[in-house]
Amino acid sequence: MATVNIQQLRKNYGAIPVLHGIDLNIADGQFVSLVGASGCGKSTLLRMIAGLESVTSGAIELNGRVINDISPKDRDIAMVFQNYALYPHMTVAQNMGFSLHLRKESPARIDAAVKETAAMLGLSNYLDRYPKALSGGQRQRVAMGRAIVRHPQVFLFDEPLSNLDAKLRVQMRIEIRTLQRKLGTTAIYVTHDQMEAMTMSDLIVVMNAGRIEQVGAPIEVYDRPANLFVATFIGSPAMNLIEGVLEHDENTSFIKVGSQRIALERHIDLAASSPVVMGIRPEHLTLAEVPETGFSLPFTVDLIEPTGAESHVYGRCAEAPMVASLSRRDDLKLGQAIQLRGRCEHIHVFDKASGARMA
Template structure:
């Protein structure tokens, strides 16, 4: 187990800078996910930690030891790749123990280490098999076992589940998290799948264009996104956004759209005339009767039943929104919505930054 400290980390390819001064501290035994769209720099950052990419600026330290110029094999880390990277001519046992063999570890110790890892991963019956005789999930377990036998201080995962089918992904992410908790090894996990990041991580790091947008516990990031990018990136379906202007009516503050829609901004200290973006999660829009307090007319365009919930797409005025409803919704063309208490997120339209309640 180990701490990982990243300070003002920069990566350049020629004149182009792709990682822009990232700061990140990872606690001993923590499971942290790096998430973002393709090209955001998450895999590049992971490879820099592994020593597979040169560092253009800043420092990376593991347990207080700077490793900028330390070879990958001497960083005491183990990496699990997206494509398994198994040797097709070696058995499961030989694949798992290969790194120990290269280090001239005595054969009895290799057998013991491989056996312990196989027990952890449910691979004991398959130790004599070749990779071609394994399923995708079993191959990924072998790749994890190869990392475990090294007993590294840090695990690095580079989108390890992206080649698996949906059902197996769910199973494997549960297994990876349970294994990490059992071993207590500091783990850094790269994914583009927000469900993986939300369900597996102690904290998530949202990257955008080589910069950190927000770091926090999954539910904290979901409940209090730091800016519009995070608000729309985390959550599926994405947060509904409505551009408006702050207006006062007596003692009450509203966000008023250009087509006359008025959304209450109770608790916010925004100046009259400020341009804002109102965000509402789809599950915080509730169907109500048309005469209910705060009811908003909703024109329905499409209803998508998913089984355990229903996604309803439509318009509040001219603004496209989606509603997540926990029950079945009958086919209809119109309804009324109300925003759940505390369901409004407010952002400065110019900067995109979150505005907190007073």
């Protein structure tokens, strides 16, 4: 097992900076997801940990030992790739045992390790097959088995489920998380799918343009996003953002949105008349009566998406796009003007200028 500590890690391609001083501490046995939009640097960071990309500056430590200049094969780190990277001319058993073969382990040791791992992954009946005879999910299991059989200190996953269909992705993410917990191995998982990150991780690292925006437990990142980027990236549908102006009255702060003046539960340490952004998650909006500590916003219905248990209702509030996730199946009509209500405790406030969370 292992701890991974990253200190002021930078990566340049020529004169172009890609990673801008990454600091990250990963505890032994943690499952950590790196999330962000395409091109944010998450896969580059993963490949640097694996040793597949050089370090421009900074340090990567494995159990306190700097591994910047150690070759990939000597880092005791196993990586599972997006495209499986299986050898097509080798059987499942040969693919899974190949790393042990390179280590010159005995045939008996390799056979025992492969069979043990195959049983764990439900691959015992496929050991003599070639990759072309396997489904996508089975190929992904073989790729995982090839990593597991080595008993590495760290697992690295580079968007391993992106080639699978939606149902199989859900099944495989459960299997990966269950397996990682059973083995207790530190895991770093790259994904652009924030739902994967939310459901699988002990810790989420939200990246943007080569920088870390926030690190925290999934619920912490969801409930208290550090800035506007995190607020809009984590959550589906995304958080609603409405521009307003901050006002103060003795010890109470208000947000003025159009003609509405919404009282906040907390005093916001920002000058009066400052432009702010009010955030409210779609599931915190309702058609019910205004609660005692609540607010009401005018809303015009533009689109209704039934999903079964609830409906996503898209529309406009003060000319800003907005969506509500409503559990009630009310007979709403396109173009209908309604009132959406919520509790003040669910409001997030961001400074419009910096994007930083204020409350």
